[in-house]
Amino acid sequence: MIKIPEKEGRLSAAKAAHIEAVIAFVKRKTEGYRRDLFANISRVMTVSGTFEDMSARDDWSWLSDFILADVKTLKQMIGRPELLQFDEFKRMYSDYFSAGSDKYVDASTKYNAYMFIENLGVTICPYCDEEYLDVVENGNGGKLRTLEIDHFFPKGKYPALAMCFYNLVPSGQNCNGMKREELLGMNPYEDGIEGCTWLYPDLPVGVNMEKVPAADCTIHFHPKAGMEKNVKALHLEERYERHKATAHKYLLLRQQYDDAKVEEMVKMGMFPTKDFAYRVLYGEPLDEEAEEGILRKLRRDIAGRG
């Protein structure tokens, strides 16, 4: 599991675009619709004021506090599932947000799931760190995508949370397909999430890697703080069976090219710097600014790199 990064303020911009579109959608609806929605939300959130007070104000805080509620608040909300059964947001999600590249929550800004993904700039599945997430043009002015938007708190059980920003997790088809309606322990927007699993090889300490075949380099996930559910529901250990060879490579490299050895190679002129040597050896981008690929956490935990 990797955290959805806050790249150059992108997350804040993505949140701003999301709430702006949701407000625009609700504004277009009748007063009756807005009144019902307000009543439903005020049962879930503490809203100080009546519908009349709130609609006289222009900040739409009653709506934005709900749609942008943080993960901790969402976790509290699901303790009262009976209050989360109104379906305006589930319909907004299915009929406009996620209905295709030519359907919009707000037509004036062309806001839908594609723009949400583009705004976030997430290109690797945060649940597994092994699937790329692609959006491509289909040639007819539309778009196609290989990724899904997972509802961390399933929209079947909690329809009211279907458009809540922190409930929308861009994820790969493998993960979304396996998770289904399962409730995971940790959400990829949460701080500190990367420290909550540790990937390690199932090998004795100090073993001579030259004698260990790749087939023996089983990768284990050591989960804590609610991450057990994620590892289990997403079948991460089974899926990482296919990355044994990568783990094997890192372990062998780590043993054979220690710091002294790398320094020697630089002195011999094989590499211009130690940093360059490590990047080449571990297959990292040579350009520090370049985007990282998949399996970064595996490399960080097992190779001690990155």
Ligand SMILES: [Zn+2]
């Ligand atoms: Zn995934």
